[in-house]
Amino acid sequence: MRSEGSRPEPRSRVDVLVIGGGNAALCAAISARREGASVLVLESADAFWRGGNTRHTRNMRCAHDSATEILTGPYTEEEFFEDLLRVTGGRTDEDLARHMIRESKAMLTWIAEQGVRWQPSLGGTLSLGRTNSFFLGGGRAMLNALYATAGRLGVEVRYEAEVTDLAIEDGHFLAATLRSGERIEAGTLVAAAGGFESNIDWLKRYWGEAADNFLIRGTRNNTGAILRLLLDKGVQKVGDPTQCHAVAIDARAPKYDGGIITRLDCVVFGIVVNKHAERFYDEGEDIWPKRYAIWGRLVAAQPDQIAYVVFDARSLELFMPSLYPPIRAETIPALAEALGLDPEALDRTVAAFNAAVRPGTFDDTILDDCRTEGLTPPKSHWARRIETGPFYAYPVRPGITFTYLGTRVNRDARMIMADGRPSANMFAAGEIMAGNVLGQGYAAGIGMTIGAVFGRIAGREAARHARN
Template sequence: MERPVDFSRSYDVVVAGGGNAALCAAIAASRAGASVAIVEKAPRFYRGGNTRHTRNMRCAHDSATETLSGPYTEDEFFDDLMRVTQGNTNQHLARMMISRSKDMLDWIAEQGVRFQPSLGGTLSLGRTNSFFLGGGRSMLNALYRTAERLGVHVAYEAEVTDLEMDGDRFVAAEVTTPDGTKRLEARALVAASGGFEANIDWLKEGWGEIAENFLIRGTPYNRGSLLRTLIDKGMKQIGDPTQCHAVAIDARAPKYDGGIITRLDCVVFGIVVNNRCERFYDEGEDIWPKRYAIWGRLVANQPEQIAYIIFDARSLQLFMPSLYPPVTGATIEELAGKLTLDPAALRATVEGFNAAVQPGTFDDTILDGCHTEGLVPPKTNWARAIEQGPFYAYPVRPGITFTYLGVEVDEDARVQLADGGRAENIWAAGEIMAGNVLGLGYAAGIGMTIGSVFGRIAGEGAGSYASR
């Protein structure tokens, strides 16, 4: 039975946040013998932050398992991370995280989470990523059930809005609730409350006014209140305010919380043009899980932050569909008209692309080398003429999942101080510290790796501290 937080008492550990990182921390701290209170900003139905929208987690493993088709070594994981971040990562923390990830699949399963065989096809994740049976919400429910059995207390619609400090030591959290502001005292704090992606004004500080056109595919509750408080209280900031997990999502998606079903995986099968009918990047640069998270930023840099994925009938069944149906036209000109694009300009772009496509054997399961020549930008894989009607398009906008600006931590997940040293009793896990590992770029499932590994470390550290 779920136990509500009792604000009249003191806890060993307060965990701010209610997603994967927070729950891993709460469970680990509780198993270490600590009394734990979770403070979750969202209502119970929407609990869990962005974890609600996840599907899988990337972990290193030495051999195939019941749910993974082959080995994924620590070195390969590290190489993938270095490639997508272009070296913008704390290599020591990254290697530690990857090493610790090898134990996480078993540990997570011990907390009641079940996995399914990984999906194949264009996702190309069958060997590297474990998929949650029932998706992220099912995973969350399993973790909450375990936390409840361990005696963890939970407060919903409760947000940490200030911290009471004694030097670099956390004393109590100021918590805003529907019943007013409460003081919650504890011996240790784990900050796992996500980034600030739902705070458009904060996004504008880095991006400028174009942030008004961004869609937030994640939770509307991640507004960065605790992150801002930590920085104001002297914790060390890390990361670029414009770096984030940003994918191209259907432009018809809601402003917030559209989730995974608004993402589009068809970029590799066609061309992407802006509202001037100009291509602006190589759609076939690499397999989709290693490149999908660059497209939000690419679209953000286009006029009016809008773009269009154009493909033909041969590609319609090659990817998982979006929530919304594609726009359809019997001809390229008809398609352009429905998209309010210049029909002649779109026709010229498509014909120019078709003329540049070189002979090859199309294979959507590998880097097939089907490419263009004499075209800027090129398409280096999966290039084939867009010529078989009907023709299709999806309008896309930048979809922000989570931000990378956060607080710096060490290998114990302890938060670092801006003036040197580390906070005595504050740990962090998940998106609020993701910038330590993700300076830029993304590969599928790494966000869950960060949350799980650092959540467990933070919970163990906070629980051990509180029991001294």
Template sequence: MVVLDHDVLVIGGGNAALCAALMAREAGAGVLLLEAAPKEWRGGNSAHTRNLRCMHDAPQDVLVGAYPKQEYWQDLLKVTEGQTNEHLARLIIRASSTCRDWMRRHGVHFQPALSGTLQVARTNAFFMGGGKALVNAYYRSAQRLGVALRYGSPVDRLEIGQGRFVAAHANGERIRAKACVLAAGGFESNRQWLRQAWGQNERGEWPTDNFLIRGTEYNQGVLLRHLLEEHGADRIGDATQAHMVAIDARAPLYGGGICTRIDCVSLGVVVNRNAQRFYDEGEDFWPKRYAIWGRLVAQQPGQMGYSIIDAKALGRFMPPVFPGVLAHTLEELAQKLGLDTAALMRTLNDYNAACRVGHFDHTALDDCHTESLRPAKTHWARPIDTAPFCAYALKPGVTFTYLGLRTDETAAVRFSDAPSQNLFVAGEMMAGNVLGKGYAAGVGMSIGTALGRIAGSNAARAAIRKEPQRASA
């Protein structure tokens, strides 16, 4: 069967895909969106998100203070350690300052800043009802505007001729369109590809066998691999780099989302199976550092870690869905965690003795630190000495992978460095252009929103045979 009555085909069902579909439809194009998941699981990883990182020079509605473009850029530069396309990154930063009114027009509501979240509310706008409410709002708007939606429609291959999109194949159908936007996510749910990318470590382990997937199980990377291997699309990124955080080891294999993340790391210490610390828990504010901990845990024996706090930390962090392991003594805690008691006591005694407690302030880079301890704890270092003691077992939780398709400010897919005239990419499939490594909270939604809107606009222009518009950085 050949479908001929759509100008723009959007492949994917999350934030970037929906932004593309809405922009293309607003530009007057007929749009068909194919979502691989069934309707009840629509939205991809975006359904598990909470916020969008936004540049602003002064307080704006739900954002407090100021978060100027240079600070945003420096934050991104720091977490990626320079592995980012500055031109594209600055474009996304600029776009983050102006997208909220457009989002509101499509039914997205934002949460006013709450007490206790002011540090994050300076940099991030939170969605009322979270990511699920956001994607539901976009789907309602898409239906109202006449975007055709098809669920349970995974695309397994594309027809491309001389860098131009011709047709897509889904559920045995051949679907043609004048332009196409790819926004089908990374390959984090493809266990075989993860194994292939990471290989075995020096201990003979396959680390990825112990990875949990925070989001959708439908991100198998089928189209990404197809574009790279069958059509020779230009690639960007390292297959082992990903948005990967430390989550509760009891989380499900797929779909655990935000509620399984462990956010008390900076308030205590983290040890591995050998009861040894392995990184500075207080290096920087948690929204800038939380996404390094999945990779850190992945490098430990058995891909396990244990976040340990005491009574002084309780109530100071967002509680996860599972309760922590409680104990009246540290020796009892070690036994409950299955750790060597003597080894854990040595680690904690050394840490406690090294703490130099000044003025504790978890909303600032305070002066509570350790001395003569490796690894050091740079901020928020206080002895773990007050019962009850609490711990969470950790595993790596993958959000999305960074290997993707190289693009530019037009969002065009590139073949031998030549941009396609009618095939565009947005979201996680191109995030590696901006995120070579590392992550800062809300950046993924900034990338998806900015490039999704650009891709949708340019796909509509291609469908009516206009030159793609080049957004300015």
């Protein structure tokens, strides 16, 4: 197995054992090490694939009181919480959510102190210039900076270190066993190993055969093995197993690790139809950063879990393009044939939509007055007639980023046992506990907020517990 940084001698006991290798895990490891604890990080992937879903991220949503060099204006704690309430429909632990949002204000500085660099938002990135801070170089550069800092601090990192068992007695963590048979004891445990989105069999328990058509945007390593061990050994679960961060991504994307470049942000600029060429949801319901993550679940509910985003030449350059080019045709019937749809059915759907569009002033940065009338489902905003050729379409499937079933925690990121008692020495951060904050829905960048904030807290509290 390989180690990072100063490469200390492998040891079988440490103060803080961190399982996982992404944003949450590294924030926990660095935080614990800065508290003086000895820290070992176990990453199941090899060095190239390290970092889980963090590799594919671009930004983090943090509250802040004023504009900065990289943010165009203030984003108050209350506005952040109102946005969270809106996207979750109120399904959130308010105390934990407000605690996270309050702590997020310090993350912009803290993360930079760990070597991560920020940049202003790019054009076509969901209009996030005021609310979200973008990593210079993206998620992989952010990860590299965190790993470098962890190495300099003396954190030991082992790759291809798959944990197969956890010794837990009466809510007290004792040791982890690796596939190699090695047993590692630790004063405290921080679980930051992600959800179960790449475990298709587990997804099928809740989604049935439809899960076979899901594409996994991130790592194939998030099988939920650590989550399963924790729940089986008495940690209280939180979250709906059918809820997840699921977006519409290009149907031509690979099964795993397609990442950000396969996401499609063009829904608001056209219409979305299923395999029968029928619309099924309001494409203009709300500002895109607050609604883009509902589209994976919507497509998952359609026949064969496939849909098509249809738009015209006026919209082609209004969004960040996918890795794959759109399918193009000179007429709507020709576009339908290229997509394998019924040409007459798609022509009828587009004609009905065009007839329902009412005049307005188009502005995709606000809830504009371009809407349909007398159409079911409606398009509430950004409705423009699809009439300027050539015409384009993207085929889309559900792209699962991470699942919301997880471990319940308190404000100290300490896991709660099934009987309601806080664990003696087990903490969790990141996707494995995201269901505490995200009962449903998603707002752009909040997954990184959950990971960084609770990672920092978990590492700090784990170190203090271990040293005491």
